[in-house]
Amino acid sequence: MSTDYIALMLKAPSTQKRMEKAIKGVAVRGINIGDVRALQFPLPSYSEQLEIVQRVRSLFDKIKHVEEEYLAINKKSNQLDQSILAKAFRGQLVPQDPNDEPASILLERIRTEREKTQKKKGKGGRRGKG
Numbered sequence: 001m002s003t004d005y006i007a008l009m010l011k012a013p014s015t016q017k018r019m020e021k022a023i024k025g026v027a028v029r030g031i032n033i034g035d036v037r038a039l040q041f042p043l044p045s046y047s048e049q050l051e052i053v054q055r056v057r058s059l060f061d062k063i064k065h066v067e068e069e070y071l072a073i074n075k076k077s078n079q080l081d082q083s084i085l086a087k088a089f090r091g092q093l094v095p096q097d098p099n100d101e102p103a104s105i106l107l108e109r110i111r112t113e114r115e116k117t118q119k120k121k122g123k124g125g126r127r128g129k130g
Contacts, residue, residue, distance in 0.1 A: 005049035008056055009041045 009015060022035035044052070087093050 001043070002046060002049040002053060004053040008053060010039075012041075015039065015041060 018039065019031060019035070022031050023029050024032065043049075084093070
């Protein structure tokens with residue numbers, strides 16, 4: 001009997017679910033040894049057990065490789081986002097129209113118009129309750 005196969009079977013979601021149902025106790029929760037002994041799962045021939053373990057390990061290696069690729073791509077994507085934002089703030093994403101006013105002048109114009117609007121609202125004073 002392959003101990004690696006048994007370990008995989010004990011970690012399997014279906015086995016874990018069965019064991020969760022067997023948990024007893026309130027203050028100290030645990031599993032009775034009888035419940036562990038009562039566990040049943042397929043026990044193929046030793047050579048099949050070894051093949052299953054080898055395939056599962058191979059799949060876990062592939063999963064790890066895909067995860068590493070994902071993390072690397074995600075990191076590059078974040079860097080690309082930052083680069084695009086930086087170019088946008090520098091005005092390098094699209095051709096600039098030399099006739100456009102600078103942002104500082106536009107902001108000053110907006111600030112002046114906002115102040116005028118607030119002064120107009122403030123001229124009427126407070127209305128009394130009546």
